[in-house]
Amino acid sequence: MATPYPIRPQHGSLYRTLRSGGVVLLLCVAIAALLSASNMGRFVDVLAYSSCIGVCCWLIITGGMRSLAGVLNRRRSARGRPAQYPDGFPGWRWMPLPIAAGIVFGPLLGNELAGWLGLYHASSLWPVGNADNRTTWVLTLLAAVVAVTVLSLSGQLSRARAEAESAQRAAAEHHLKLLESQLEPHMLFNTLANLRVLIGSDPPRATAMLDHLIALLRSTLSASRRGRHALADEFAHLDDYLALMAVRMGPRLQTRLDLPDALRALPLPPLLLQPLVENSIQHGLEPKVGGGRIDVSARREGQTLVLTVRDSGVGLDAAQAAAAAGFGLQQVRERLRTVYAGRAGLIVRADAHGGTLAEVRLPIDDTA
Amino acid sequence: MNPPTALIAEDEALLAAGLRADLARLWPELQVVAMAEDGRSALQQALALRPAVCFLDIRMPAMSGLEVAQALAEDWPDEASAPFPLLVFVTAYDHHAIEAFDAQAADYLLKPVDGRRLEACVGRLQRSLASRGGAAAELELSLQRLRALLGSEAAPRDARLQVIQAQVGNTVHLVPLDEVIYFEAADKYLRVVTAEREHLIRMSLRELVPQLDPGRFWQVHRGTVVQARCIASARRDESGKAYLTLRGRPEQITVSRLYAPRFKGM
Numbered sequence: 001m002a003t004p005y006p007i008r009p010q011h012g013s014l015y016r017t018l019r020s021g022g023v024v025l026l027l028c029v030a031i032a033a034l035l036s037a038s039n040m041g042r043f044v045d046v047l048a049y050s051s052c053i054g055v056c057c058w059l060i061i062t063g064g065m066r067s068l069a070g071v072l073n074r075r076r077s078a079r080g081r082p083a084q085y086p087d088g089f090p091g092w093r094w095m096p097l098p099i100a101a102g103i104v105f106g107p108l109l110g111n112e113l114a115g116w117l118g119l120y121h122a123s124s125l126w127p128v129g130n131a132d133n134r135t136t137w138v139l140t141l142l143a144a145v146v147a148v149t150v151l152s153l154s155g156q157l158s159r160a161r162a163e164a165e166s167a168q169r170a171a172a173e174h175h176l177k178l179l180e181s182q183l184e185p186h187m188l189f190n191t192l193a194n195l196r197v198l199i200g201s202d203p204p205r206a207t208a209m210l211d212h213l214i215a216l217l218r219s220t221l222s223a224s225r226r227g228r229h230a231l232a233d234e235f236a237h238l239d240d241y242l243a244l245m246a247v248r249m250g251p252r253l254q255t256r257l258d259l260p261d262a263l264r265a266l267p268l269p270p271l272l273l274q275p276l277v278e279n280s281i282q283h284g285l286e287p288k289v290g291g292g293r294i295d296v297s298a299r300r301e302g303q304t305l306v307l308t309v310r311d312s313g314v315g316l317d318a319a320q321a322a323a324a325a326g327f328g329l330q331q332v333r334e335r336l337r338t339v340y341a342g343r344a345g346l347i348v349r350a351d352a353h354g355g356t357l358a359e360v361r362l363p364i365d366d367t368a
Numbered sequence: 369m370n371p372p373t374a375l376i377a378e379d380e381a382l383l384a385a386g387l388r389a390d391l392a393r394l395w396p397e398l399q400v401v402a403m404a405e406d407g408r409s410a411l412q413q414a415l416a417l418r419p420a421v422c423f424l425d426i427r428m429p430a431m432s433g434l435e436v437a438q439a440l441a442e443d444w445p446d447e448a449s450a451p452f453p454l455l456v457f458v459t460a461y462d463h464h465a466i467e468a469f470d471a472q473a474a475d476y477l478l479k480p481v482d483g484r485r486l487e488a489c490v491g492r493l494q495r496s497l498a499s500r501g502g503a504a505a506e507l508e509l510s511l512q513r514l515r516a517l518l519g520s521e522a523a524p525r526d527a528r529l530q531v532i533q534a535q536v537g538n539t540v541h542l543v544p545l546d547e548v549i550y551f552e553a554a555d556k557y558l559r560v561v562t563a564e565r566e567h568l569i570r571m572s573l574r575e576l577v578p579q580l581d582p583g584r585f586w587q588v589h590r591g592t593v594v595q596a597r598c599i600a601s602a603r604r605d606e607s608g609k610a611y612l613t614l615r616g617r618p619e620q621i622t623v624s625r626l627y628a629p630r631f632k633g634m
Contacts, residue, residue: 186427186460186461186462188461189460189461189480190460192479193383193460193481194380194382195480196386197382197383197385197386201386201389247382248383250380250382286379286429288429289408289429
């Protein structure tokens with residue numbers, strides 16, 4: 001499922017800058033500890049020196065990275081495209097440039113800085129062959145590799161986390177929309193209104209209606225948590241829904257559900273047929289003065305399960321405009337696409353006797 | 369004074385019976401003279417029996433409660449004998465309708481209708497009936513409210529339609545919108561009238577209107593939309609209706625009371 005959210009790291013650029021600075025300082029402390037442990041100077045002196053170099057490296061890499069992103073953004077907007085690097089990170093493709101600059105100029109600048117501050121420093125970092133100088137260059141290179149690796153991994157981690165979160169949010173939103181479409185408020189309140197009348201006038205019928213409503217709510221809620229359920233469960237759900245509609249519409253609604261025993265256990269995505277039956281009622285039969293009938297049936301054609309919802313309502317012309325734009329059919333098509341990847345289909349057409357016929361064809365996996 | 373009368377329009381039989389029973393308990397003098405199960409029969413019975421109060425369900429077969437209200441306002445007889453009925457809309461959950469009702473202070477009930485709300489509604493209706501002015505003033509008041517209600521309830525417009533495609537047998541005639549003088553509803557069809565001829569399309573006015581530019585095409589009746597530049601003159605009569613003469617067509621077009629205020633001198 002495509003997520004509607006743009007994917008971006010969840011932290012701001014200030015946070016990331018401070019974090020990278022922190023990593024650099026930690027590395028400087030580690031280097032100072034290492035060098036002073038191997039008797040190459042006092043811890044404080046080495047720490048001050050390595051910090052000078054580290055900070056310079058960090059400034060060069062961070063600044064280079066940001067100005068690169070700025071230049072790239074300006075170039076994109078000059079070509080009329082939206083800025084792509086709003087958080088000052090130009091992408092790993094461009095990062096070798098500032099990193100190389102940092103590794104070369106960081107120690108040189110850091111050495112100058114240390115001298116200017118009157119701290120321990122080398123008179124010159126050339127030639128590289130000098131043992132002290134080699135230590136400085138090698139340690140800088142190693143520290144840069146470690147810092148870049150650590151930061152890139154943690155960046156990847158937070159991006160992946162943000163991606164997972166936004167996908168989860170999209171799924172939850174879809175789920176909610178599905179649930180709302182299945183528990184349509186108009187239907188719910190009208191059902192309760194009927195129930196309210198029946199409680200006074202015909203308590204046994206009120207009880208029966210309440211039982212159907214409870215079963216309907218239960219199956220709707222449990223279906224939203226399951227990936228598949230059995231065709232028998234689907235038909236039981238439709239039976240509850242149609243029983244409620246039959247109380248409301250009285251003699252204006254006749255229903256028939258036909259499910260052969262052999263097909264009862266076949267799996268399908270839960271409540272797949274519900275929007276089709278609802279369309280038949282809402283757009284086909286409710287607008288028709290005399291009402292009509294609705295037939296839901298299942299049959300097997302070789303390795304294909306064929307589910308049909310047929311109504312004798314106002315017909316496709318009138319119902320089409322209302323239903324086609326709705327969430328119902330679009331949602332059925334989308335679910336078929338995600339679950340069966342092109343191996344299932346939905347056809348909605350005018351029935352030969354007036355009214356509308358919706359047909360869903362699903363592949364049957366005997367191995368499943 | 370005669371006891372007040374009422375019509376209940378509700379397609380769900382149990383709910384209609386329930387409302388009737390609740391009304392009998394809260395307002396014993398009220399006589400329910402008609403129970404309609406669809407919009408069209410509600411309109412016919414209301415025009416024939418002229419009840420004092422109409423309870424109109426919003427979602428009904430054939431015509432919605434709002435369409436019934438509009439048709440009542442347009443077709444209500446002029447003679448002063450029967451004042452325009454008080455309208456109470458009934459709905460389970462129609463987001464847009466409820467917003468419009470609230471905005472226009474229209475009387476409405478939410479299903480399930482609880483006793484206290486119905487009691488308050490009955491109280492309001494009784495006070496309105498007791499303080500009613502003359503029939504003409506009453507009608508004008510109702511018209512104003514309905515105009516606002518229908519206006520605020522109108523669907524968002526998306527005026528992209530350029531050409532009407534009218535099918536006759538295997539041929540599809542393309543009629544540029546510019547050539548259309550007026551559209552008129554005719555049962556399930558829509559008459560598309562140009563200077564030379566007319567076509568039938570299978571579309572309702574309700575589906576068409578949102579696709580038209582409201583500045584170019586003026587609704588003048590629940591069943592008629594006219595291209596404004598084809599209107600030559602409008603003559604108003606004392607009942608509040610108006611009659612249009614057209615450029616390019618000999619026939620006159622009737623403007624209902626709901627839309628007549630549009631035709632005023634500048």
